[in-house]
Amino acid sequence: MIEVRGLVKRFEGRAVSRNAVDGIDLDVPEGKLVTLLGPSGCGKTTTLRLIAGLERPDAGRISIGGKLVCAPGEGVYVGVHHRPIGVVFQSYAVWPHMTAIENVMFPLRSGQKRLPRAEARRRAMEALDMVGxxxxxxxxxxxxxxGQQQRISLARALTREPEVLLLDEPLSNLDAGLRDRVRDEIRGVQQRLGITTVFVTHDQDEALAVSDEVIVMDRGRIVERGAAQEIYAWPREEFTARFMGISNSLPGTVLSRDANTVEIDLVQGRLSCLPTGKLSEGSSVNVFLRPESLVLSRKDPSGRGWKGTVEFSIYHGDCWDYHVRVGDTLLRSRMYREKIGLAHGDPVYVVPEEATAIAIPVNTDGDASGAGASLSGATAKGAGDIG
Ligand SMILES: Nc1ncnc2c1ncn2[C@@H]1O[C@H](COP(=O)(O)OP(=O)(O)O)[C@@H](O)[C@H]1O
Ligand SMILES: [Mg+2]
Incomplete structure (x- = not known):
């Protein structure tokens, strides 16, 4: 398992005065895969490099498998070659003048703990077998x-039987078709070996597919963490909701709340939502709705529909996305099965599914990106969430 506390990293001489990593606490439980997910520049790679020992932090503590490997305050620093880790980067880092097995054997045949050739070959063969x-x-x-070269990198990272696997955007350089296969291969090997893994990506779908737990990052900090299903279906922070692609958001006011739902007054009407954070009667919220939670219908027997007009549609093969104007708002609705056949200008009802919309308190600190106020809440909540 990995334990990180109060991790800070600052790069000197940068135009931006913010810390690249700004006080990160995280635990990766034994045998689990935890993903660091966030936009480019949010500090994912730096965090991973600090865990690997490729970068020295300004503050914080890192333990791997119960052993302290880094604590600048206590003068502890274990170098990269002495940490029980295997690392895979975005670029395959496969040596072109070698065969597949020579690439995998290389780390076993170099350094202080050099293995005899036959033993190295046997171990490399095992690792190649693991990645197919x-x-x-x-x-x-x-x-x-x-894709095969990236699997070689993975095999090479596994040959020394590390306690921990660190993967930095290992799929980013692969074509779309291959990406899914290598992704599945990585998750398969990780689960079969039960190896504790940190996986870095900026891709939401990838994070959901492979993770036991997702940690959402922004500007060097952790915004929110949770099981993949939780981050997808019930994000607690506006930054997460937007980053996970919940494209519809409507302003509203809290009417009432109980343990499991909150009633919101929208311009369009009343809506039962999933609650997040502190929501008191009369407080302002943004309601986030996934496109697939907005069902389109030509009639409105339930009386819950919002009357609108179709602007345009986009065909995706397995679904249609309709952009519908309701009053001043443009909403996106995703329809999977129904061949509803709507065209520009058609009148339509948008019927929101019950209990899938998420009400998130409005960020009142004037921070346009929506991450500022959420961060303090996330940090306070975060510590007890994991493990
Ligand atoms: N070696 C470096 N020198 C200066 N700034 C760096 C260095 N590495 C990363 N940074 C900066 O630190 C921040 C976080 O970068 P990084 O960890 O690479 O983000 P991510 O992997 O999430 O895209 C960025 O603002 C980046 O420009
Ligand atoms: Mg990166």
């Missing part, structure tokens, strides 16, 4: 596809 490449062991590296 045993058949291609003697193929020259340049004759392997991008």
């Amino acid at each position: 490449l045993a058949d291609l062991a003697d193929r020259p590296a340049p004759a392997l596809s991008g």
Whole structure:
């Protein structure tokens, strides 16, 4: 398991005065895969490099498998080669003048703990087998596809039987089709070996697919963390809701709340929502609605529909996205099965599904990006959430 406390990293001479990593606490439980998810520049790679020992922090403590590997305050620093880790980067870092197996054997045949050739070959073969490449062991590296090269990197990271696997955007350089296969391979190996893993990505779908737990980051800090299903279906912070692609948001006011739902007064009408944070009667919220939670209908038998007009539609193969104007607001609705066949200018009712909308308190500190006020709440809530 990995334990990180109060991690801070500052790069000198940067135009932006913010810390690249600004006080991160995280735990990765034994055998679990935890993802760091966030936009470019939010500090994911720096956090991973600090855990790996490729970067020295300004403050904080890092333990791996119960052993303190880094604590600047106490003068503790274990170098990268002495940490029980395997690392895979975005670029494959496969040596072109070697075969697949030579690439995987390389770390076993170098450094202080050099293994005899036969033993190194046997271990490398095992690792290749784990990633489904045993058949291609003697193929020259340049004759392997991008996905195969990335699996070689993974095999190489696993040969020393590390306690912890650190993966930095390992799928980003792969074509869309391959990406899913290598993703599944990584998750498969991780679960079979039960290896404690930190996975870095900026891609929401990828994070949901592979993670036991997702940690959402913004500007060097943790915004929110939770199980993948929780981050998807019930984000507690506006930053997370927007980053997870919940594209519809409507301003409203709290009418009443109980333990499981909150009644919101919208311009469009009343709506039962999932509550987050402190919501008292009369307080302002933004209501977030997934496109698939807005059902379109030509008639409105339930009487709950919002009357609107179709602006345009986009076809995705397995679904249609309709952009519908309701009053002053443009809403996006995603329809999977129904061939409703609506065209520009058609009148339509938008019927919001019950109990899927999320009411999030309005950020009142004037921070336009929506992350500022949420952060303090997330940090306070975060510490007890994990493990
Ligand atoms: N070696 C470096 N020198 C100066 N600034 C850096 C360095 N590495 C990263 N940064 C800065 O630190 C911040 C976080 O970067 P990074 O951890 O790479 O983000 P991410 O991986 O989430 O895209 C960014 O503002 C980036 O410009
Ligand atoms: Mg990065």
